Amino acid sequence: MIKLGIIGTNWITQQFIDAAHATGEYKLTAVYSRTVEKAKDFGKPNGATIFSDNLDEFFANDALDAVYIASPNSLHFEQAMLGIKNDKAVIVEKPIVANIKQMEILRETLEQHPQSRLFEAARQIHQPNFKIIKNQISKLGRIQGATLTYMKYSSRYDAVLAGQEPNVFTLKFAGGALQDLGVYVAYDAVGWFGMPDDVAYYPTLAPTRVDGKGVAILRYPEFDITLNIGKTSNSYLPSEIYGLKDTIVMSNPADLETVSYHDAEGHETLISEKPADNPMISEAADFARVINDPQNEKNDRDYWKWLDLSQNVAKLLYNLRQSGKIVFPDDKK
Ligand SMILES: NC(=O)c1ccc[n+]([C@@H]2O[C@H](COP(=O)([O-])OP(=O)(O)OC[C@H]3O[C@@H](n4cnc5c(N)ncnc54)[C@H](OP(=O)(O)O)[C@@H]3O)[C@@H](O)[C@H]2O)c1
CATH class of the missing domain: 3.30.360.10 (Dihydrodipicolinate Reductase; domain 2)
Known part of the structure; x- marks a missing residue:
């Protein structure tokens, strides 16, 4: 059973938890929220037992195998980095990053943490x-x-x-x-x-x-x-x-x-x-397949195919944004 943590307490997180539980492969274990009270209110009815308002502690918790991130877009990068550095499987809502440079840094960090896995929750491709x-x-x-x-x-x-x-x-x-x-x-x-x-x-x-x-x-x-x-x-x-x-x-x-x-x-x-x-059931099932058996040849092939596709989509979105002259504060960092 994959022990799952979540970030974000909106309806989309509830939909992912329901999908994850429907696959029979995950158990919601921990909830991060900006307030512990909100983490408890959201997490307890879904069976979670760990509640946190501290991101570093949340990601460092050995009880977690995977974290689903559904925070505002500009927070995805920093939170995904923490997940990778703590060798978790990280499932990030779309869009996975705010710009292409962030995606390149995530992939470099993944090379240093081969136990970690990174997925973009691009539900329709699954x-x-x-x-x-x-x-x-x-x-x-x-x-x-x-x-x-x-x-x-x-x-x-x-x-x-x-x-x-x-x-x-x-x-x-x-x-x-x-x-x-x-x-x-x-x-x-x-x-x-x-x-x-x-x-x-x-x-x-x-x-x-x-x-x-x-x-x-x-x-x-x-x-x-x-x-x-x-x-x-x-x-x-x-x-x-x-x-x-x-x-x-x-x-x-x-x-x-x-x-x-x-x-x-x-x-x-x-x-x-x-x-x-x-x-979201198809994507939750696909991610579980890779998390549970990453060495399996098909799982490994699918994983890298999804990650390459995710990087190309991030590149396309960035190029479109450049064309439209839309600049995010994150682009200047
Ligand atoms: N795949 C899909 O079908 C689908 C559908 C909808 C959304 N999404 C994606 O899911 C992500 C979240 O979208 P959303 O509409 O739920 O976003 P949101 O309501 O703006 O924020 C999501 C969560 O982030 C936390 N949050 C809100 N404002 C924050 C702030 N200023 N600083 C730090 N944390 C904050 C809140 O959790 P706490 O109060 O508990 O901290 C909130 O529940 C986005 O990336 C979006 O693209 C995907």
């Missing part, structure tokens, strides 16, 4: 439908491009409009649309098509100077991919991948709930599987 789409793309023939749209109004934008600065809409906490919903479509693009040759990002800034929404163009040698992302409006458009005459259509580029294949004659075939109710 779901069966992500692999089904990748497989279907290989049958499309000559790719003509893709349009991936993920725009969902954030309840926290109400606070921005009221003059406040919730974490996810601040430069200080490495927020904005690209660093949030943009991570999913960046994973789709890099996971399905590899790294683009060139990129451009046209952000629409929120009053807090992060990108509230934006359009990105990824240029590949023979086609382009357009990403429409936003946290300040809702879009009901499906996303599409184009062959010459055939098209793959997905209801949502992150949840991948319904995916269909439209052939040259216009016939539509459903190719997706029904996803699990909790979308």
